[in-house]
Amino acid sequence: MPARDDSERPPLMGEVDRVIHEPARFAIMANLFVIESADFLFLMRRTGMTKGNLSSHMRKLEEAGYVEVVKDFVMRKPHTMLKLTKKGRTAFREYSRSMKQVFNELPS
Amino acid sequence: MIENIDMKELEKKAWTSYFQDGLFDITIGMIMLVAVLSSTLDAIGVSDEVRISIYIPLMVIVPPVFFILGKRYITLPRLGVAKFGARRKARNKIMIAGLVSVQLVLLAILILQVYGVGLGWFGFIIVTLNILAVFCLIAYLLDYRRMYVIGILVAASEPMTVVLRRYSDTVYRGFIAYGIPAIIILAMGLIVLHHFMRKYEKPAKETPDASQG
Numbered sequence: 117m118p119a120r121d122d123s124e125r126p127p128l129m130g131e132v133d134r135v136i137h138e139p140a141r142f143a144i145m146a147n148l149f150v151i152e153s154a155d156f157l158f159l160m161r162r163t164g165m166t167k168g169n170l171s172s173h174m175r176k177l178e179e180a181g182y183v184e185v186v187k188d189f190v191m192r193k194p195h196t197m198l199k200l201t202k203k204g205r206t207a208f209r210e211y212s213r214s215m216k217q218v219f220n221e222l223p224s
Numbered sequence: 225m226i227e228n229i230d231m232k233e234l235e236k237k238a239w240t241s242y243f244q245d246g247l248f249d250i251t252i253g254m255i256m257l258v259a260v261l262s263s264t265l266d267a268i269g270v271s272d273e274v275r276i277s278i279y280i281p282l283m284v285i286v287p288p289v290f291f292i293l294g295k296r297y298i299t300l301p302r303l304g305v306a307k308f309g310a311r312r313k314a315r316n317k318i319m320i321a322g323l324v325s326v327q328l329v330l331l332a333i334l335i336l337q338v339y340g341v342g343l344g345w346f347g348f349i350i351v352t353l354n355i356l357a358v359f360c361l362i363a364y365l366l367d368y369r370r371m372y373v374i375g376i377l378v379a380a381s382e383p384m385t386v387v388l389r390r391y392s393d394t395v396y397r398g399f400i401a402y403g404i405p406a407i408i409i410l411a412m413g414l415i416v417l418h419h420f421m422r423k424y425e426k427p428a429k430e431t432p433d434a435s436q437g
Contacts, residue, residue: 150232150235151309
């Protein structure tokens, strides 16, 4: 019997991206995924997190290379905005695909 | 978590959060109040030239300035800033084009009336349908449901003016036709603004940059 190709098998839970899998970081990533960029306050409002909590999760996402800080102009004033990096977008898509696959493979 | 999250809904919620401030409603209410002023000036016998020289600058300057300052000093410090994707930007452009076109049509009709070219029922129907179409366009493109109600209230002013002109001698028909919807829209906007300010209190001090962690 031929061996099953690894790319076809559903991901094991251990292989799921742990950085995104944490619910708070998932909320940040999901909110940033659907927009171009947002500032810290907007993310606080959308996720319902406190400053400290959001800062700590944001640091982990930055360390993973999923989120970047960009300087932008809002009403002609410089403003710090946060956005998903290309790597972050790819990772979120991959995470989403993996999780859907995990749930699709559940026995009925 | 992933299996029960609707990304389109998430984007829509982020987008519509910007309309929870009621500023758009208040601005439209203000525009209508300027129309009331114009109509009142007309009723007390002020010439069309003088009336338009007051009406146009008020209409063009006061409501947009209020809206911009409101966004800058009320909404953004409470809600924060977000930039949306290409789809929203394209929708905004279509909406602006729609707004400009209706303003041009209305301006043309106004100028024709100043120079004594009355369009009668035809002009009235064009104005009413234009108003309704533009508000529906805004409501649809911005996902801004309250705008349908505002559109109906604004558009209803025109037929109400005609009815009052035909069946009533009152000189306050401008106030009744435009003033009542304007007050309803303003009140709606102020209530929404009040809820917004209670829901999103201004942060006590600067939120840290993400880079500061």
